[in-house]
Amino acid sequence: MPEVPALLLILFLAGLAAGVINVMAGGGSTITLPALILLGLDAGVANGTNRVAILVQNIVATLTFSHDKKTRLKTSFRYALWTIPGAIAGAFFATHIEDALFEKILAGILILVVLSMLVPTNYSSIGQDPRHSIWAGPSLFAVGIYGGFVQVGVGFMLMAVFVHLLKIDLLTTTVHKLTVVLIYMIPALLLFAFMGKVDWILGLVLAAGNAFGAFFAAKMAIRRGEKVIRIVLMVAVMMMAFKILGII
Numbered sequence: 001m002p003e004v005p006a007l008l009l010i011l012f013l014a015g016l017a018a019g020v021i022n023v024m025a026g027g028g029s030t031i032t033l034p035a036l037i038l039l040g041l042d043a044g045v046a047n048g049t050n051r052v053a054i055l056v057q058n059i060v061a062t063l064t065f066s067h068d069k070k071t072r073l074k075t076s077f078r079y080a081l082w083t084i085p086g087a088i089a090g091a092f093f094a095t096h097i098e099d100a101l102f103e104k105i106l107a108g109i110l111i112l113v114v115l116s117m118l119v120p121t122n123y124s125s126i127g128q129d130p131r132h133s134i135w136a137g138p139s140l141f142a143v144g145i146y147g148g149f150v151q152v153g154v155g156f157m158l159m160a161v162f163v164h165l166l167k168i169d170l171l172t173t174t175v176h177k178l179t180v181v182l183i184y185m186i187p188a189l190l191l192f193a194f195m196g197k198v199d200w201i202l203g204l205v206l207a208a209g210n211a212f213g214a215f216f217a218a219k220m221a222i223r224r225g226e227k228v229i230r231i232v233l234m235v236a237v238m239m240m241a242f243k244i245l246g247i248i
Helices: 003-022 029-037 043-067 072-095 099-116 135-147 155-166 171-196 202-223 226-244
Strands: none
Touching: 003 029, 003 043, 003 171, 003 202, 029 043, 029 202, 043 072, 043 099, 043 171, 043 202, 072 135, 072 171, 135 155, 135 171, 155 171
């Protein structure tokens, strides 16, 4: 078995990859959660620990986009208000079920998220200004419940709401997605921490990797726009497909 420094390096690199994927697309937790579990954490603590990295990652990415005047914080905050109650409810449920049951649920979710990546999605550029949809609020509340519970693949769900329901372009969608998750992650992480479901040392190591990955991805998105986001989306989907087929 590798020694501790090597394990921490592996965790950092997992966070680095996840940070890029999470900013550009989603599904980075399909890398980091298994990595944390392989390091010896039970699934419940891994779920809480992963949120330290997600929070730091989204702070870095949001600040990077804000520096280049790409954020729309007031609008993002209004969207986040729908997710906060759901996130608290989801986190409460996740911290009060038995670890054995949560591990089975997590395994099923990971499989479903990976399978969902195989479904073709048209992330066409539509516009920066959202259109009205009566389903947007309830959908964001439901996403909050899911994100508070497990977080895996929540980026794809938010993209679906912003692109398909609100008809927002992909770059603006990416910025909203990061800010919304940042906001609802704060009460969710506090609840996990209160219940003793966070390993802070591993969480901060992972967060360092996520932060570097998020900074790099945000800069690339700003410079290259939707083109680079589409490329990373395609690569992320192909990697998950290869993983299912046992190629990697």
